Amino acid sequence: MATMTYLQAISSALRDELRADERVLIMGEDVGEFGGAFKVTDGFVAEFGSERVMDTPLAESAIIGCAVGAAVVGLRPVCEMQFADFISCGFDQLVNVAGKMHYRQGLAVPLVVRLPSGGGFSGGPFHSQNPEALFMHSPGIKVVAPSTAEDAKGLLHAAIRDPNPVCFMEHKHLYRRVKGDVPEGVFETPFTARVARPGSDLVVICYGAMVDVALEATADLDGASVEVLDLRSLVPLDEEAILDSVSRCSKVVVVDEANMTCAAGAQVAALIAEKGFEDLDGPVVRVASPDVPIPFSPPLEAAVLPGVERVKEACRELLAY
Amino acid sequence: MATMTYLQAISSALRDELRADERVLIMGEDVGEFGGAFKVTDGFVAEFGSERVMDTPLAESAIIGCAVGAAVVGLRPVCEMQFADFISCGFDQLVNVAGKMHYRQGLAVPLVVRLPSGGGFSGGPFHSQNPEALFMHSPGIKVVAPSTAEDAKGLLHAAIRDPNPVCFMEHKHLYRRVKGDVPEGVFETPFTARVARPGSDLVVICYGAMVDVALEATADLDGASVEVLDLRSLVPLDEEAILDSVSRCSKVVVVDEANMTCAAGAQVAALIAEKGFEDLDGPVVRVASPDVPIPFSPPLEAAVLPGVERVKEACRELLAY
Amino acid sequence: MATDIAAPASVEVGEHEHLQLADRIWLHRAMLLMRGIEERAMSLYRQGKVPGSFYDGFGQEAVSAGAAFAMAAEDRLCILHRDLAAHVIRGVPPARIFAQYMGRAAGVTAGRDGNVHFGDRHLGCVGMVSMLPDMMLVATGMAMAFRLRGEPRCALTWFGDGSTSRGDFHEAMNWAGVQKLPVVFVLENNQYAYSTPLDKQFAVDPVERAAAYGFAGVTVDGNDVEAMFDATREARSRAVSGGGPTLIEAVTMRMHGHAAHDDMKYVPKEQVAEWKLRDPVDRQEKRLRALGVDVDELRAGVTAEIDAAAAEALSGPMPSVEGVLEGVFCEGEAEPLGDGHAPWSGFGSGGAA
Amino acid sequence: MATDIAAPASVEVGEHEHLQLADRIWLHRAMLLMRGIEERAMSLYRQGKVPGSFYDGFGQEAVSAGAAFAMAAEDRLCILHRDLAAHVIRGVPPARIFAQYMGRAAGVTAGRDGNVHFGDRHLGCVGMVSMLPDMMLVATGMAMAFRLRGEPRCALTWFGDGSTSRGDFHEAMNWAGVQKLPVVFVLENNQYAYSTPLDKQFAVDPVERAAAYGFAGVTVDGNDVEAMFDATREARSRAVSGGGPTLIEAVTMRMHGHAAHDDMKYVPKEQVAEWKLRDPVDRQEKRLRALGVDVDELRAGVTAEIDAAAAEALSGPMPSVEGVLEGVFCEGEAEPLGDGHAPWSGFGSGGAA
Ligand SMILES: Cc1ncc(C[n+]2csc(CCOP(=O)(O)OP(=O)(O)O)c2C)c(N)n1
Ligand SMILES: Cc1ncc(C[n+]2csc(CCOP(=O)(O)OP(=O)(O)O)c2C)c(N)n1
Numbered sequence A, B: 001m002a003t004m005t006y007l008q009a010i011s012s013a014l015r016d017e018l019r020a021d022e023r024v025l026i027m028g029e030d031v032g033e034f035g036g037a038f039k040v041t042d043g044f045v046a047e048f049g050s051e052r053v054m055d056t057p058l059a060e061s062a063i064i065g066c067a068v069g070a071a072v073v074g075l076r077p078v079c080e081m082q083f084a085d086f087i088s089c090g091f092d093q094l095v096n097v098a099g100k101m102h103y104r105q106g107l108a109v110p111l112v113v114r115l116p117s118g119g120g121f122s123g124g125p126f127h128s129q130n131p132e133a134l135f136m137h138s139p140g141i142k143v144v145a146p147s148t149a150e151d152a153k154g155l156l157h158a159a160i161r162d163p164n165p166v167c168f169m170e171h172k173h174l175y176r177r178v179k180g181d182v183p184e185g186v187f188e189t190p191f192t193a194r195v196a197r198p199g200s201d202l203v204v205i206c207y208g209a210m211v212d213v214a215l216e217a218t219a220d221l222d223g224a225s226v227e228v229l230d231l232r233s234l235v236p237l238d239e240e241a242i243l244d245s246v247s248r249c250s251k252v253v254v255v256d257e258a259n260m261t262c263a264a265g266a267q268v269a270a271l272i273a274e275k276g277f278e279d280l281d282g283p284v285v286r287v288a289s290p291d292v293p294i295p296f297s298p299p300l301e302a303a304v305l306p307g308v309e310r311v312k313e314a315c316r317e318l319l320a321y
Numbered sequence C, D: 001m002a003t004d005i006a007a008p009a010s011v012e013v014g015e016h017e018h019l020q021l022a023d024r025i026w027l028h029r030a031m032l033l034m035r036g037i038e039e040r041a042m043s044l045y046r047q048g049k050v051p052g053s054f055y056d057g058f059g060q061e062a063v064s065a066g067a068a069f070a071m072a073a074e075d076r077l078c079i080l081h082r083d084l085a086a087h088v089i090r091g092v093p094p095a096r097i098f099a100q101y102m103g104r105a106a107g108v109t110a111g112r113d114g115n116v117h118f119g120d121r122h123l124g125c126v127g128m129v130s131m132l133p134d135m136m137l138v139a140t141g142m143a144m145a146f147r148l149r150g151e152p153r154c155a156l157t158w159f160g161d162g163s164t165s166r167g168d169f170h171e172a173m174n175w176a177g178v179q180k181l182p183v184v185f186v187l188e189n190n191q192y193a194y195s196t197p198l199d200k201q202f203a204v205d206p207v208e209r210a211a212a213y214g215f216a217g218v219t220v221d222g223n224d225v226e227a228m229f230d231a232t233r234e235a236r237s238r239a240v241s242g243g244g245p246t247l248i249e250a251v252t253m254r255m256h257g258h259a260a261h262d263d264m265k266y267v268p269k270e271q272v273a274e275w276k277l278r279d280p281v282d283r284q285e286k287r288l289r290a291l292g293v294d295v296d297e298l299r300a301g302v303t304a305e306i307d308a309a310a311a312e313a314l315s316g317p318m319p320s321v322e323g324v325l326e327g328v329f330c331e332g333e334a335e336p337l338g339d340g341h342a343p344w345s346g347f348g349s350g351g352a353a
């Protein structure tokens, strides 16, 4: 066990994989000498060389497309988007080339795309996005979103060893704020949900940065026993764990940071409304960012992003239902 | 009143707008002399000239980006994607440049993107997509999806006159199969839902090509009174109409053709689970394409796309609930 | 640099420096198979046996045949929609091609993808996606992997004149140029992008761009299969010896409509007539006759092979719907692309043939 | 064509063919304002008064000042993140710029977008998005509209050396070339894309590409504001007279880190030292002194203006959260961009100034 930040855990997983498997390769803008915009690959070039920790041209479509090419001839590329928002520029290669490859022709594309995502620090409309729902809607792409240092490492190990394209949603706001014990060495975290706190009166279903928000918001709700389910993986989605929580708690609040419409939370709520209906003792309440670009100015951003207060309020109301 | 096909209705709306407003401009691949891959703009060059019905280079990002530029200096561009699937190549310009412009700086982007979408004719994984959920999840873009000839014309008129980016989902499978009476001249269809058939035992909520499927599937369900709600507009989503149908019918089947996860249907189901919960007499059942690329071979495609039988079965089960 | 015209094809009669007679016959056979298979597939399409739409490469056979013939078994290809001869050369049996067109179980994609959207991963080919020219980046990435591993291998892809307008063309050309990768880009200039003529697609011939990306650009007579072979062989040896990428512009003509439904009214009759005189199959046939080859026998053999293949494919089943939801993800180990056939005598054994 | 070097700036003392003394002072003032505002904003950032991150254009002031000064009121601009002088010239008051950086209600985007991501639509400017170089296509589209309406107007946008690697660069260059549009592309070559040096971004200087797209490409000393003006004025007159686009490569140096947090360890000390000698502000200052201008008074005036503007902005409120969900869509009539200021004497009145 070592105590690491969420960011250190990501670096550690990358370093371990580069050491363990010569097929692993890191590609991205400024990931080399500079160590990446968030310093996740700081010092990597010294140990692994600039060919395995490759500074690419400023070209997201090329980063994804070239990674697909490298993957189908036997490498294990890990691509870094400087910010998750920029995947919009490589979207076609990701969903049409990488995502549909195996179904169409049985050709595996072992590829990881790291997406520093989310808001909370005045990043504004283009440095705060949470694009995971776009990938969830595109068949053939796995999507994981850790909320703890341990899961950041374990999910990244599993993602790199997965024979499929995996979008690794790493929340920028957790990079240095989240610390935790992380087992030594390589370990793989399964793409399943995790009960962050067991409870029986209500369950908050969330992932990524919203897990801490949910834990804090429900730490003391007039003594109510509130479960917090950390999805960890969005594709595959752990339907069994979700429905199990629902059956035990009967009341559900679904929280995600992305814009509300057609978000991951919409899928979770729809799933529950169809397969968990009989267990429900109240409406499936959602908390998410309203459908606006994430504004830059602190008061505006705070008014848009789901925070502790909004989650508290949603839970209180539903508990009183 | 004139009887037109769905495709003729689209052509008619475009022609009327080109005649009525010199700011209107059509841009796309092969839309000029050739009249477009589906002949929607057949004969337009002769009447309006090749500058207002512009053959563009094969470059979707440029088509959207240049249309944005033209729109902010006073034109009203209508872009044609040769197939909806190719919007993946112009996705960034659409969601980040066009979609966020007005919120960020109060600059309106009156722009229509026509997206020939959907499957049913062995188009395979890249000519059968229904990408509307991607736009619904991106703030600042309106999305409409007509199911009748009349709505195809009226919604397109309204879209072209709207001061915002509008994605016009035209279903290829309806182009020549759907015929109907269409009022003469220019008329605008509001971006609201339409009760395609009133009913009281169950409501099927759908849009686009699924409306005919729903009507046929529920035409005679052992005498059950089944309402069919045609959403017509996905952004804005007519929550009032949806919740009204739910309150009257108490049982809901949500049908869309897109891949299930995070689809428009997920949003509708989630909305009902939250705001229509008390009216529900059963689970919110969904019918959609499973999360696979749309296969090419007829038997495989038929097994994946939602059809009359699957909708019938879903309704029967729910009615019996 | 950008406009060196590749050496003209060796004179009609007489030896070829790199092609033995058997090779020259192979090239012709590949073109005959492509033309024959596509003509048969077109009539199957007209009979309603080929779902969706149908694209062919009539008149462009030399481009894929000549280029693919220069590729080694361990090289990797992204084959496009006018390049059937490349599949034939890599070793895809005609019966599987017919089955592919017809969406049958025995097709290369077992009915999951359509018509020309296929590639046999066991033969070193990645099936194209519709979005053009996305495969340029996949080819560039394969070449990047070869370079990183220090392997003397090469990646090659084809793409059309129209697709050069898209951003991915640029991102691939730039990346390949910056990293000096062993990749060959074959620009198939067939004068049209669907209905759109070249002058609406670019102001300057794209081969001119190669120099601006720092690598070689050559223009080749795309209707001369041996010239295509020569240019590609040179590009490949440059690539595997560290000389970087090459852009080969194969000048040719799309003699049929964009797809089966297209009557190509927009193409001047004279243009078609003029190009008819440069038919690549006739041209190679003349060459072989002059070399004393019994071309009629060759044709007869190819026709028989196609008859048998079509019959076999027609007798095969459509895919079963069980399992239609499976395979979205790879469950086992990721298995990289395998080697393809490489019949050129220059590769000795003929590679994995 | 691709490498004609623009005429060197007119000799230090002496007349300028197109710039009156007042213009030359205006150019200097714009650069002083840019530098002064950015330095002040940087210290406000250090004090925690500017949220998010902070980017500046220290050492590149001549690029935006010189180019924007050549643009008419009815022209349209997409201004990038190292181009503050262009906002100043178009008429954005310094106080609104400070308010923008600080996310205050009085900022150009009223706190909705951050730092340099702004453009005043009433002054003919479209605010940039982060995705680079997306605005090249928006500028191309504006030029397309001017051409369609037969208006003698021009669109201009800036973009960096790194962003030339992206597909949108190509799609814009190609489209503008094919349609011969009245657009000016100013490539701001400041030697780095974040930490990435030029040689990892392209193999050949992108200005070489202009010829391959069929239009003019010129290289300019980006640290000479009058040379930037000259090259842009020529490009603009070529554009409005139907001569098509121009790619201007402004050679300069990013003298600060990519953003406030970046210590630019990756930049050799000598490189910075060498470029320090070519500081664009010093250069124009010398020129003006030689022309007898009291530069110190000018500086003092600018400093006072900045002090007042910063104070005004600091005293302004943060945006109120009511209405934070409004304005995603335009409810009324779509209002196109308005005209900006055009202080150059060559435009007579100074346009809408
Ligand atoms: C990104 C993208 N946009 C649009 C299309 C639709 N489309 C299919 S083929 C074609 C023309 C392609 O022309 P070219 O690249 O010259 O290839 P050719 O068919 O002439 O061989 C178009 C526009 C596509 N396949 N991909
Ligand atoms: C499409 C895209 N990818 C990544 C980024 C992140 N990013 C911001 S600035 C920058 C470097 C830009 O370099 P250059 O184009 O030379 O402009 P400069 O900052 O040097 O003026 C990068 C990679 C971005 N803004 N857009």
Ligand SMILES: [Mg+2]
Pocket: C160, C161, C162, C188, C189, C190, C191, C192, C193, C194
């Ligand atoms: Mg072509």
Ligand SMILES: [Mg+2]
Pocket: D160, D161, D162, D188, D189, D190, D191, D192, D193, D194
């Ligand atoms: Mg730069």
